[in-house]
Amino acid sequence: MKIVIPGGSGQVGQILARHFHARGHTVTVLSRHPSSAPWRCVFWDAVTPGSWIADLEQSDVCINLAGRSVNCRYTAANRRVIYESRIQSTSLLNQVFPSLKRAPHLWVNASTATIYRHALDRAMNEAEGELGGNEPGAPDTWNFSIDVAKGWERTFFSTSTPLTRKVAIRSALTLSPDRGGVFDVLLGLVRHGLGGKQGPGTQFVSWIHEADFVRAIDLLIAREEFSGVVNLASPNPLRNCDFMRALRDAWGIRFGLPATERMIDIGTWLMRTESELVLKSRRVVPGRLLAAGFEFLFPDWPSAARELVTRWRENSR
Numbered sequence: 001m002k003i004v005i006p007g008g009s010g011q012v013g014q015i016l017a018r019h020f021h022a023r024g025h026t027v028t029v030l031s032r033h034p035s036s037a038p039w040r041c042v043f044w045d046a047v048t049p050g051s052w053i054a055d056l057e058q059s060d061v062c063i064n065l066a067g068r069s070v071n072c073r074y075t076a077a078n079r080r081v082i083y084e085s086r087i088q089s090t091s092l093l094n095q096v097f098p099s100l101k102r103a104p105h106l107w108v109n110a111s112t113a114t115i116y117r118h119a120l121d122r123a124m125n126e127a128e129g130e131l132g133g134n135e136p137g138a139p140d141t142w143n144f145s146i147d148v149a150k151g152w153e154r155t156f157f158s159t160s161t162p163l164t165r166k167v168a169i170r171s172a173l174t175l176s177p178d179r180g181g182v183f184d185v186l187l188g189l190v191r192h193g194l195g196g197k198q199g200p201g202t203q204f205v206s207w208i209h210e211a212d213f214v215r216a217i218d219l220l221i222a223r224e225e226f227s228g229v230v231n232l233a234s235p236n237p238l239r240n241c242d243f244m245r246a247l248r249d250a251w252g253i254r255f256g257l258p259a260t261e262r263m264i265d266i267g268t269w270l271m272r273t274e275s276e277l278v279l280k281s282r283r284v285v286p287g288r289l290l291a292a293g294f295e296f297l298f299p300d301w302p303s304a305a306r307e308l309v310t311r312w313r314e315n316s317r
Contacts, residue, residue, distance in 0.1 A: 001020075001025045001026070001060040001061060001221075002025070002026045002028075002058060002059040002060050002061075003016075003020050003025055003026065003027050003028070003059065003060065003061045003062075003063065004028045004029075004030065004055055004056050004059045004061070004062050004063070004104070005017060005027065005028070005029050005030065005062075005063045005064075005065060006030040006044065006046065006062070006063075006064045006065065006066045006089060006093065007030065007031070007046070007064060007065040007066030007067060007089065007110075008029035008030065008031065008063070008065055009029060009031040009032075009033065009034075009035065009041075010065065010069070011174070011176065011178055011180070011181045011182075012065055012110075012171070012174050012213075013029060013065050014178065015174065015176055015178075015210050015213065015214060016063060016065075016214060016217065017029055017037070017039050019214040019217075021038055021039050026039075026040075027039035027040065028040040028041075028042055028055045028059070029041045029042070030042050030043075030044040030046075030052050030055070030066075031043065031044070032044070032045060032046065040055070042055055046066050046085065046088060046089035046092065047088050047089075047092060048092070049092070049095070049096060053096055053099075053100075056096065056100060056104070057100050057101060057102060058102055059104045060104055060105055060106070061104055061105065061106045061107075061108070061221055062093070062104045062106070062107045062108070062164075063107075063108045063110075063217070064089065064090065064093055064107065064108070064109045064110060065110045066085065066086070066089035066090075066110075067082070067085045067086040067089065067110065067152075068081045068082045068085040068086075070082060070145065070274075070277070071273050071277070072272060072273060072274075073272050073273065073274065074141050074144055074274055079144060082148060083147075083148050083151065086148060086151070086152045086155075087151055087152065087155050090109060090152060090155045090156050091155055093107070094155070094156075094158065094159035094161075097159070097161050097164060098159075098161070103161065103163045103164045104164055105163075105164065105165065106164065106165045106166075106167065106220070106221055107161065107164050107165070107166050107167070108167045108168075108169055108217065108220060109152075109153075109156045109166070109167070109168050109169070110152075110168075110169060110171065111149055111152055111153050111156075111168040111169055111170045111171070111229065112145070112149050112152075112170060112171060113170045113171060113172045113206050113231065113232075113233055113282050113284040114132075114145050114146065114149060114280065114282060115131055115132065115146055115149035115150065115153070115170055116129050116130065116131060116132055116170075116282065116283075116284055117130050117131065117132035117133075117135055117146075118132065118135060118138060118142065118203075118280050118281050119204065119281050119282070119283040119284075120202060120203070120204065120281050120283070122283070123237065123283050123284065123285040124231075124283060124284050124285065125231060125284075125285050125286070125287030125288075126170075126228075126229050126230065126231055126287050126288050127287055128287075129231075129284070131146070131150065132146040133146045133147065133150070139276065141274050141275075141276045142276050142280055145276060145280075149170075152168075153168050153229065156168055165224065165226070165227050166227055166228075167220050167226055167227055167228065167229075167230055168228070168229045168230070169217075169220075169229075169230055169231075169232050170229055170230065170231045170232065170233075170284070171208070171213070171232040171233070172206035172207050172208050172231075172232065172233035172234070172237075172282065172284055173205070173206065173207045173208070174207075174208055174210060174213045174232075175207055175208070175209055175210060175304070175308060176209075176210035176308070177308050177309075177311040177312040177315055179315075183308055183312070184312070186244075186247060187247065187251065187308075187309065187312060189256070190244070190247050190248050190251050190253060190256060191251065191253075193253075193255065193256065193257055194256060194257050194259070195244050195247060195248050195251075195253070195256030195257075196244060196255075196256035196257050196258030196259065197240055197241035197244055197256075197258045197259075198240050198244065198258070198259050198264060198278045198279070199240070199259065199260070199261045199264055199275075199278065199279045200240075200261075201239060201240045201241030201244075201258070202239055202240070202241070202281075203239065203240050203279060203280065203281035203282075204237045204238065204239055204240070204281045204282055204283035205237060205238060205239070205240055205243040205282065206233045206234070206237040206282040206283065206284040206285075207233065207234055207237070207243075207301065207304075208232055208233050208234050209234070209296075209297065209298035209304045209307070209308070211297050211298065212234070212296050212297055212298055213232060215294075215297070216230075216232050216286075216289055216294065219289070219292065219294055223292065225292075226288070226292075230286075230288050230289065231284050231285065231286045231287065231288065231289070232286065232289075233284045233285060233286050234286075234296060234298070234299055234300075234301070234304075235285055235286060235290060235296060235299055236299055236300050236301065237282065237283050237284060237285065238301055240278075242301075243301060244256060246301050246302040246305050247305050247309075249302065249305075250302070250305035250306045250308075250309040251309055261275070261279065264278055264279065
């Protein structure tokens with residue numbers, strides 16, 4: 001297959017590019033900052049048509065991951081860039097697709113599991129999950145993230161592409177041992193004795209191991225019945241206190257200093273990020289994947305944590 005990954009220079013894009021390249025597929029990453037890689041990397045600005053259209057032409061699958069990282073402070077300027085980078089890149093592809101002589105059979109567009117409401121009471125699947133937005137007492141930053149996700153999906157599905165199947169993936173935290181990724185950051189807290197519960201510890205963490213993430217993408221490519229929204233998450237989200245305990249156990253340390261909400265506010269301010277990434281409860285389950293018979297290699301966090309820690313250590317030698 002020929003696979004084009006707009007915005008594929010980030011952690012998730014690199015996971016996918018490695019996966020497809022290792023299996024002999026032709027991979028092209030579209031990036032604002034192309035770099036040397038085992039696969040083809042092409043410049044695009046994610047705003048205007050360019051020579052990259054030739055790569056999209058004749059491709060089989062487009063997986064659009066473009067969007068400014070949310071790992072930042074939600075200042076007015078950053079909010080604008082976070083929102084516009086997703087809307088503009090998705091709108092651009094909607095503009096280009098009808099002009100292609102041979103459009104990809106499948107267009108997968110990134111979304112996020114944070115589109116669902118803060119959920120402590122029950123799990124959220126695609127059919128019965130409640131979208132968030134303006135819940136009583138919800139911080140402004142939470143509502144902003146939900147507005148971004150809704151606008152992103154609305155833009156994606158706004159244009160009909162009769163020759164191309166569309167799937168929006170509402171992804172949970174995708175965990176790999178790559179340096180600088182989410183798992184690396186969380187493990188860093190554990191390694192430095194700071195891996196206790198975060199805030200109340202009752203908020204749920206939704207996650208997916210990188211091996212299951214790429215296998216789920218393979219399934220979406222292979223199965224024509226998939227269109228619309230699909231949750232990409234482990235079937236077993238767990239409370240933050242249990243999530244961090246399992247990570248400590250995997251590393252081999254018993255104690256982790258807990259962090260109060262005030263400590264998290266200060267810490268995330270110093271790290272130039274937002275506490276929403278830690279404190280919002282994301283209790284998301286993959287209803288459509290399970291209904292299709294998808295079997296997770298890592299359905300439970302303790303086994304996934306042990307495997308990721310083992311590979312993190314191997315990469316550090």
